[in-house]
Amino acid sequence: MNQNGKLGFWVLTSLVVGNMVGSGIFMLPRSLSEAASPAGVLGAWLFTGLGVLMLALVFGNLAIRKPHLSGGPQIYAKELFKKGSKASNLSGFMSSWGYWVGTFAGNVAIITTFAGYLSTFFPILTSQAELLKIGTFSLKVGNALTFVVCTILLWGTHFIILRGLDSAGKLNFLATATKVIGFFLFIVVGIFAFSKTNILPFVAPRVDEAGQSFGLFGQINHAAVATLWAFCGVESAMIFASRAKKTIDVKRATIVGVLITLAIYVGISVLVMGMLSQDTLIASEKPLIDAIETVLGPIGGKFLAAVGLISLIGSTIGWVLLAGEIPYQAAKQGLFLKAFEKTNSKGLPIFGLNVSNGLAQLFIFSTISSSISAAFDFVIYIATLSFLVPYFISSVFQLKLVLTGDTYSKMMKDRWIDGIVATLATAYSIWVIIAGTSDLKTFTFGMVLLGSGIVFYKHILAEPKAKQASKIIA
Template structure:
């Protein structure tokens, strides 16, 4: 790849922030309020932020110490076993498969949220009128239009990226800068309208679906997977490490992007709870718009909806780029089908882009029969646990490197520090996995997702692991 098509610190940082501050910032205030009190929500954000911070430090450290292992945290799975062994290839492939499908689902969550915010300008997108009936199935007008909007956004983004990674990155940077400025203004305005009574009682016990009371620690556990969803994408710079101008920028962009996103999440989550009472918040499909409308009226809601559309557009670009890059980089490591190595004249993995977005199109079909919020919750259930295993693997790999001393010759202090960080990151990942799989439905979804990849593993073993990309005209 030419120097001019490499990604610098600020574009990498924009990818991290843009991919994290996507659909979560708009939908999670409602999701979290359904399972936790204000105290539980804030503690979940703080604990998740701390856990993701040590995990981000692991990503940054491995990107510098193992620059040849590009493509995302799932790549490190193969390094836990003997080089070239069946266990190495299988673990690397299965980890990549789960991570890739998780990325697909995450991207569709953003796209469906885009359609939800577009309904602020075009209410027909939520119309319950019946468009057509086939047997027992009735297609609603709003669902059909939402499907068309999501499809158009997905494939428009597809063709934008095919024209070149650097230009797509610049568009993502512009959208990310706009959203950061807009959210800062939201925080400033909301500070003056904050109602303390809306967050009282601050640490009240919650009642789950079975009618059981859930204490503060239980609320934090329930909120842990949802808050982790908000930080999915922190590894974006690591995925694009091979395309970075400087390897050190990967670590810098990861940490800087995380801190920016964490400040936005905690600030906005707290303030939304202060602008809407609990019953209003849990019933809202657009909590940020409803919150700002109480302060600035309908005009304020429209302006925030416009900001949301810009934000989600940038996030869509970043996530489509990320989703297609994962199997492409894995194929270069011999962990995915060689057909995913095909590039166009601009260095974009064209085959991976097409397959990734065709599968994404299948996820978009969930909007035909579900509401926006239902579709969002559905893809979160599928996606979140797909990221936990690669995060856990990265932490264990760092511990392995610390234990063997690989790349730490004459660096005892760094070795001890990285060992402590690796232990903390491993503990955090294990905690969230346990919390997330406590629900049987979530566990079965996660296992089913991973198991589905075995169908194509035989073909991978038979294919030649060619590392030379094939050039195609686009």
């Protein structure tokens, strides 16, 4: 980062890697083993990795070709329609609203995972002793303490960020470097501890809650939303494009970040399956620690837990930054209330941070009545579905630029390449949306969250009229 507070390549890369390699790497091995056999898990990672790489190329291209449209993939929604039209404003707002909801909800998944790994040092966080009972509701000691820990991490991060983007960015970079080193050490240990018997049968049917059995393709399809959650944050560099030292660094950081993350995810996911039996893995609240303890004992578990805690602190910083930046950039585009444009003396979106973290606090209440893993599973599905629409919109917008020739010279090679990439990214987004909405309960709740934005949209429409009226009176 330079003296003007601009973000350089490595800090942007650390934001991309840090925001992707967060709670997913710690909890998803359990979720995926429950949803798919080892072959299905590996297939889901590779398929999702290819799809996300296409999205990364789309994000990088758009950051270069449309640098004035900064703030995230949701911003492109309004560009699909005639400028200033109702369709343009409504689509831009709804996309921004859904993306924002997904961001602060996703941050909760990271924070709750932090509490889960902290229990390695403080087992009381998993205590099932009854603290109080009100009617049919029973509050456990572990749940109450988890709620307190999550709250402290959320607001502690909030005040760290308010000290300035420079210090927050450096802290995020340090945490990301630590986690990458720690995870590669885990991979080295895992290679020696890998047992083929744990991943057998390599291909086996899985049964859902309704008792329906599904094969390999169905497993990959079922795991698609969960694996995509692990890559949510791939657009992090693009969101901060207006704060980047060089625009080209946004594309480079995004691509490098995806490749580093994919290597970590595939390596660790496969090795954990080879270090723990499938039944043990599915029942685990902290699978990576349970896996390393089978080799190095409690000391190894505590070391990895420490790396995990540092990692999750870094991820929390990155995601809290995103949650404040998204409504700030949307407000600058006229898609959110003008109040979200308010910044402090450090240039940070103070109003957006306050509101985003206040709403995240509401989601943290889910830890009071459910386990860490249950809260994690619930939140990641809601958050991922919220991200899918902006991802799809970005891909379609890239297709629009290719078809119209906007920002392209007469050379057809670039248009053909970008067209193929955008087509693949669009197809992938549609596929995951279909897979993610197959569960009616998740789909309904996600749509309720998305639709709730309509309540606030009328206030955004009223703002220009209020300004116009004030000018007439003046």
